[in-house]
Amino acid sequence: MRHEFSAVIERDGKWFVGWCPEIPGANGQGLTLEECRQNLAEAIQLILEDRREDALRGAPADAIHEVLQLA
Template identity: 55%
Template structure:
């Protein structure tokens, strides 16, 4: 899945950086560099989506239709 999300990155008071993604509540990352922070944020987003998908699919009936939707 390819998608584009907003990373809001700030300098952390103790050093390094921290970031949040406003489109995905609960997604955040931190790191010593901006790139490391963005990598950690991306991993957090992926984990959140994976967890949500697993949780939703667990309760679907066998005859539910799964398809793709393109946005953008």
Template identity: 50%
Template sequence: MKAEFTAIIEPAPEGGFWAVCTEVPGANGQGETVEEAKVDLIAAVKLLLEDRLSALPK
């Protein structure tokens, strides 16, 4: 199964970039480049979704 999420990536005032995923509250990332911010955001989304799945009743 493949899912698609929205990433909003903007320049950070202090330099670099920050990223958020609108569908996963709390998922954010940062990096010196857009690509680094995107990779960091993907890692954050994965961690949050794994944590939420582990909390489901079995």
């Protein structure tokens, strides 16, 4: 699994509304299914970037900071 997240998408009138169960607060919407997917992907990316920045604020200046890649 690499950079994979679940997307739950429902129809609400003329809108598609989606959320990601693994990332609380990640929601998206769109008039088309693709628009909803793209909006949700952007929300996931923004939340993860914000959480990383927030978490690193408390790291000591001399700490080793690496990025791990999961296969």
